[in-house]
Amino acid sequence: MRILFWNTNRNKINQYIADLVRDYNIDVLIMAEYEDERDELESLLQSYNKPLVEYNTLGCNRISFWSNYADVEPGIQDTYYSIQIIRRKCIVCCTHLFTDLHGDRSEERLAIIQQIMQEIKKLEVEINSKKTIIIGDLNEMPYGRGCLNANGFHGLPALKMEDSATRSVNNIEYRKFYNPMWNLLGDFSYPPGTYYLNQAKLNSPMWYMLDQVIISQEIIPYFRKESLKIITTCGSADLMDKSMHPNKEISDHFPIMCEIDEEVNTI
Structure with a gap:
């Protein structure tokens, strides 16, 4: 299952x-801010023999979800997230x-992330599976509070199947997730992020890893690390x-x- 996410900027x-x-043989196409002609796409x-179908995201206008899987059911559709079950x-x-470009909204973003994790937990119980993928424009860095906090996505930079599934903070157990996007930060390989912004302020990395995929520990055996990439050409x-910045x-x-x-999807 090859998954592509792109914020298409309207x-x-x-x-x-x-x-x-076509180029990357995508099975699941997820877009944010998609406002082009759906019939044309x-x-x-179809002309490329890649007949993806758009699935229901009613209630989440920020996300468009396309797939070649026939068995896709919608989960909760909220303003900031769309959950699909394959x-x-x-x-x-x-x-x-939402973004911090117009002021710090990390507290509000963390609250939405906590809501997402609660919905995922309920759905995992309902379908009896903990195979969960979180993907999208998270609008913060992997080390941001929402992405890294134990009471957020808890997306750790390193996690193995033999590691304990949770860690305790103030006698509360928090489930661990794995965020492989940590491995793409910095200039060892190009590009060093998914978004570029040079702001006139003292604290600015200029390159931002806003678009991320975070997976549950149960997905790790199936995750192909070498496939994870930021795409710069088609x-x-x-x-x-x-x-060499994103062409706006x-x-x-x-x-x-x-x-x-x-x-x-079969085990």
Whole structure:
């Protein structure tokens, strides 16, 4: 199962989207801020023999979810997230949280993340599966409070199957999740983030890892680490400008992709 997430920045970029689906053989396409012609995208995908179907996200206008899986059920649809269930085994929580560009909203974002985790916990009990993927524009860094806090996503930079499933803070047990996006931070490989912004303030990394995938410990055996990437090119063109930043005429974010072994949906 190959998953692509892209914040498309409300631009008319169906050709780029279709090319990415074709080039990377995508099974699940998740977009934030998608406002192009859906019929046109569907036709382009058909012409590439990649007939993805758009699924119900009614109640979450910030997310668009497309897939070639026939067995997809909607979970909770909220303003900031859409939960989809694939084959009654795999929970995919698609998120687009609010930004701090106009002031610190970390407390409000953490509150939404806590709500998401509560909904995921209930749904995991309902379908008797803890195979959960959280993916989207989280609008904070992997070390932000919402992403890293034990009472947030608890997305750790390192986690193995043999590790304990929880850790205790003030006598409360918090379940661990794994955030592989930590491995893509910095300039050992390009690009060092999914979003670029050079602000006139003292504390600014300029490159931001806003778009992330966080997985439950139960997904780790099926997660192909080598597949995780920030995409900068597709069949139509480069997605970056002359400065090697995201080309805002296409989108101000780079897309991300990952792959989960098919067995996750059958075991």
